[in-house]
Amino acid sequence: MRRPVVAAVVALFLIPAALAHGLGGDVDGGGPYVPPAETVEIDTRGGENPCDNAKAEWRPSQRVEGVDVAASLECTPDDPRAVAAFVKGTNRMPQQLLDDIGLHEDAVVKDDDLDGDGDPDIIRITLEVIELNGWHLVDDALQEPYEIAPGIAPTFWVFAPKTTIHHSGPFFELARMPTPPIRVEVGDQVFLTVENTHYLPHTIHLHGTDHPFQDAEGNGNDGVPVVSEMPILPGDARTYELKPRVAGSFFYHCHVQVQVHVGMGLGALFIIEENRPDNWLQTLNPGAGPVRHPSVASRERYDREYDMLYQDIDKELTAIPKTSNDARVISERIHRDYDATDAASDYFLLNGRSFPYTLRESTVVVSPNETVLLRVQNVGGSEVALHTHGHKGEVINIDGVPVQFPQIQDIYPLTAARRLDVVLNTTDDGFHSYGQGLWLTHDHHEVAVTTDGINPGGDITLIAYEDYLDPISALPKPLGGTFNLYFNPAYYRGEIPVFQMSGLDFLGQAGDPNAANASNTANASPASARTALPDESQRVTSAVPAPALMLVLSVIAGAALAAQRRQPR
Amino acid sequence: MIPSPRHGPSRAWLPAILLTLLVVGAATASAAKVSNENREQLPPGCDAIAGEASAIVDAGRAYAEPFPGAVFSFSNRSFEWPACTRVTITLQNHDHIRHQFMVHDAFPEGFFQLEADSLDNVTGTFITGAFAKTMLAHCGIPQHQQMGMKAQVLVAGGIGTLPNILGISGLPAVDRGEVASPPTTNGPPQEQAAAPGLSVLTLLGGVAVLALLRHRMHG
Numbered sequence: 001m002r003r004p005v006v007a008a009v010v011a012l013f014l015i016p017a018a019l020a021h022g023l024g025g026d027v028d029g030g031g032p033y034v035p036p037a038e039t040v041e042i043d044t045r046g047g048e049n050p051c052d053n054a055k056a057e058w059r060p061s062q063r064v065e066g067v068d069v070a071a072s073l074e075c076t077p078d079d080p081r082a083v084a085a086f087v088k089g090t091n092r093m094p095q096q097l098l099d100d101i102g103l104h105e106d107a108v109v110k111d112d113d114l115d116g117d118g119d120p121d122i123i124r125i126t127l128e129v130i131e132l133n134g135w136h137l138v139d140d141a142l143q144e145p146y147e148i149a150p151g152i153a154p155t156f157w158v159f160a161p162k163t164t165i166h167h168s169g170p171f172f173e174l175a176r177m178p179t180p181p182i183r184v185e186v187g188d189q190v191f192l193t194v195e196n197t198h199y200l201p202h203t204i205h206l207h208g209t210d211h212p213f214q215d216a217e218g219n220g221n222d223g224v225p226v227v228s229e230m231p232i233l234p235g236d237a238r239t240y241e242l243k244p245r246v247a248g249s250f251f252y253h254c255h256v257q258v259q260v261h262v263g264m265g266l267g268a269l270f271i272i273e274e275n276r277p278d279n280w281l282q283t284l285n286p287g288a289g290p291v292r293h294p295s296v297a298s299r300e301r302y303d304r305e306y307d308m309l310y311q312d313i314d315k316e317l318t319a320i321p322k323t324s325n326d327a328r329v330i331s332e333r334i335h336r337d338y339d340a341t342d343a344a345s346d347y348f349l350l351n352g353r354s355f356p357y358t359l360r361e362s363t364v365v366v367s368p369n370e371t372v373l374l375r376v377q378n379v380g381g382s383e384v385a386l387h388t389h390g391h392k393g394e395v396i397n398i399d400g401v402p403v404q405f406p407q408i409q410d411i412y413p414l415t416a417a418r419r420l421d422v423v424l425n426t427t428d429d430g431f432h433s434y435g436q437g438l439w440l441t442h443d444h445h446e447v448a449v450t451t452d453g454i455n456p457g458g459d460i461t462l463i464a465y466e467d468y469l470d471p472i473s474a475l476p477k478p479l480g481g482t483f484n485l486y487f488n489p490a491y492y493r494g495e496i497p498v499f500q501m502s503g504l505d506f507l508g509q510a511g512d513p514n515a516a517n518a519s520n521t522a523n524a525s526p527a528s529a530r531t532a533l534p535d536e537s538q539r540v541t542s543a544v545p546a547p548a549l550m551l552v553l554s555v556i557a558g559a560a561l562a563a564q565r566r567q568p569r
Numbered sequence: 570m571i572p573s574p575r576h577g578p579s580r581a582w583l584p585a586i587l588l589t590l591l592v593v594g595a596a597t598a599s600a601a602k603v604s605n606e607n608r609e610q611l612p613p614g615c616d617a618i619a620g621e622a623s624a625i626v627d628a629g630r631a632y633a634e635p636f637p638g639a640v641f642s643f644s645n646r647s648f649e650w651p652a653c654t655r656v657t658i659t660l661q662n663h664d665h666i667r668h669q670f671m672v673h674d675a676f677p678e679g680f681f682q683l684e685a686d687s688l689d690n691v692t693g694t695f696i697t698g699a700f701a702k703t704m705l706a707h708c709g710i711p712q713h714q715q716m717g718m719k720a721q722v723l724v725a726g727g728i729g730t731l732p733n734i735l736g737i738s739g740l741p742a743v744d745r746g747e748v749a750s751p752p753t754t755n756g757p758p759q760e761q762a763a764a765p766g767l768s769v770l771t772l773l774g775g776v777a778v779l780a781l782l783r784h785r786m787h788g
Contacts, residue, residue, distance in 0.1 A: 099602075104667075106686075128666070134712045137733060138743045138750045163665070165604055165684060167709035176712075195666040195687070199640040199716045234640050235630035235664035237687065325715045325733070326638035352698075 025225035040511040042496050047488030048150060051360060051473035058242075059474060067280075070304075073409055073466060074288045075360040075473045079173050081291045086284045087159075087551035089120065094428075102170035103405060104162035108283045115187060115311040122193045123184050126162040129266070131155065135325045139223040142231075144168050144240035146176055148347060149354040149451050151489025156265040156352075157198060161284050168450040169219055173286065177250075177352025178309045178379065179268035180286040183295065186247050187294060194232055201231035202266065204240055208400055209270050211242035223255045228499045231256045235325045244272045248400020249375050249419040259340040260344040263317055265352075267379045269307055269419065272332060273297060288351040293503040302423070303370040308362070309352070310414065310443065312345035312380035315452065348458035355451070355460035355488040359475055364463045366426075372424040378414035381467035383445070388424070390439035391463060392432055397421035408432075412446060424463070436465040436498075438476050448497065455494050507560040574647070602689035605678040608655065612676035614699025615653035623655045624648060626670050627706070628685070630661035636735045639717030641708065641751065643670070646720040646734050648706070649727065652699050659692040660685045668713070672722055673705040701725040 053075075061071040064084035072078060081101050087094045089110030090103060094207055110120035132146040133153045145153035160175035171446050184190050194204055205223030213228060215221045220228030220563035221240055232238045253267030268288070273281055275298035285291060291298070320334045345356060351362040353494050366372055374393070378384045387410060393407045399419050408431075425432035442449050442460045451457025464476045475483070485491060485501040499507040611617070627644035629665055636642065641664075660670045672695065675681035681695040685718035701724060708718035723732045730738050742748045 130711045383718040
């Protein structure tokens with residue numbers, strides 16, 4: 001009888017206390033009013049010019065050394081001289097032009113019209129293996145880091161067209177992420193040479209591309225270490241041979257230690273075009289994106305063509321080569337210490353860049369009533385759920401194979417290594433297109449629209465109708481503000497409140513609570529504001545209640561235990 | 570003529586294309602390149618060429634073999650020449666890739682460079698300056714300098730030794746991680762871990778109280 005009575009008494013005390021908490025807390029529990037910290041306006045100066053227009057003359061359609069190069073309305077379009085060299089063949093270009101752009105005369109050599117249809121059929125491509133943003137002395141910092149976004153320069157390994165003379169300036173137009181898409185024609189006799197300029201072994205595997213297991217001399221030709229060959233050692237070279245019989249969008253990548261080598265950047269599209277008369281192809285497309293000299297078949301069917309390579313990056317992986325100048329140490333750390341099964345993606349790239357840099361060179365520029373071919377590839381290890389705002393595209397080929405019943409969809413799923421040929425129809429019919437505008441295009445795994453967790457970033461780009469481009473910079477003209485804030489390293493260091501640009505002061509940067517009554521603290525620099533961030537000090541204090549509670553509970557439990565033990569039995 | 574994206578050329582041009590191919594191809598057959606060669610122009614302070622010198626620089630993976638962890642190197646990594654001397658260098662490449670020997674701060678263009686393709690040789694000339702200085706020489710292909718292809722040119726005795734030259738100099742303390750490096754501008758900052766002190770102390774206190782109580786119970 002006594003126990004229910006005790007319980008009722010306890011409940012009488014507890015229930016009002018619980019209600020008091022639910023209705024706003026304990027009376028007098030809040031103490032005196034303390035004015036909150038002032039909102040600090042972060043100084044966003046120090047950002048970059050979104051487009052310096054230094055390459056504006058490269059945008060219009062033009063003829064270079066007899067090669068017509070289509071217009072490219074990007075802030076930083078491909079160099080028309082390089083496009084012409086990749087079409088005509090570096091063996092047919094003036095040496096001075098090649099030297100000016102840093103392209104080696106062996107990069108793409110085109111010979112012999114074997115089938116008499118007006119275009120060369122012996123294609124010799126030479127690639128080097130280049131490390132971007134590698135180890136260097138602290139006092140000898142990189143003068144021109146290859147940045148994927150403002151202030152972010154991971155280390156990459158790429159297959160790059162054979163360059164010459166320069167190791168800065170023009171060099172970075174050619175040796176950059178991603179590894180360049182390759183185009184050859186059905187029936188071409190292709191000699192793909194890798195000159196291993198890197199300090200680790202590599203190979204090339206022609207994934208999905210018609211190629212023999214052994215070359216004409218009986219050497220392994222599949223690029224798989226041990227199975228078909230020894231890897232190509234530093235300082236050595238090897239030539240892979242193929243004479244493809246089937247057209248399609250395929251893949252080439254290093255097959256040495258693939259769990260890290262592909263993730264470091266060594267892979268890209270390998271496209272076999274249909275054999276047509278007078279079919280002079282843009283054999284390499286460094287930086288991917290717009291194809292400024294499409295094939296004959298492409299020109300017959302489409303108004304424009306874009307290469308779009310998606311890749312996710314683990315920053316823990318790409319940080320390793322910077323840690324040593326000892327090749328043994330790097331090899332140990334990247335091949336043994338690094339556990340790819342624990343990998344997590346931090347950066348999401350489209351054509352080797354993340355937003356906002358994608359706006360400079362990988363905008364999908366269109367006009368109404370066009371058909372546009374997108375050759376999309378997932379080079380990374382995570383699935384991509386590519387989504388086109390305002391458009392439903394038609395997937396006509398999967399992994400280079402025509403689809404029997406083409407699907408029209410607005411999500412284009414790409415598993416690892418997958419290639420999709422997607423046709424956009426920009427006819428404003430409420431189905432294929434909803435009309436002109438700036439239509440976001442991105443991986444719908446939402447993490448992929450961030451750069452190391454900061455949004456907007458990742459692989460965001462736009463399907464941009466020409467009327468929505470700035471006539472001076474060729475950058476898209478947004479309606480809801482400006483992209484300028486994002487061209488700032490401080491933004492991607494997380495130092496700028498994401499809504500500050502929108503004038504939403506109430507969501508601005510909270511200042512130091514201890515300086516709440518101090519005079520004007522506005523216009524703090526991002527760095528100084530970060531040192532005063534209240535949430536960091538709170539992070540420490542917020543960790544206190546749980547252990548403190550544990551302490552109290554421990555004392556109570558201990559005391560109860562002791563009291564119980566002392567009772568006479 | 571190359572077909573345009575919209576209008577292809579007539580096939581009548583084909584013989585001309587092939588002929589052009591042969592002519593231009595022959596003209597660009599040599600892959601050896603010399604940038605900013607200077608045989609005559611005197612650097613400031615030089616009244617005349619004081620003398621002639623020459624060197625053969627062998628380049629390749631084999632020259633890094635005595636140095637574990639290095640991958641590419643030169644046969645010689647420190648050169649010393651008097652002031653106002655006309656220096657002729659031959660770069661002999663023993664690898665199947667290209668290598669460079671680039672001398673920084675060379676008169677008059679700011680650098681002098683030799684580039685030799687696979688198993689190729691190339692020779693070029695520059696003139697040393699009038700005053701003592703130490704010049705960087707290296708292969709400009711990314712990471713070749715860092716992996717061993719770094720050398721120095723001491724003019725009139727030089728003004729010191731550059732770091733990280735195989736067999737000659739080591740890494741500065743900051744690159745060995747022995748002193749703090751200046752903040753980098755590349756990449757996001759390292760995440761700051763919350764200070765654990767108070768939380769850990771509180772937990773330890775709780776454990777200590779429990780232990781004390783148990784001790785008193787059994788005592």
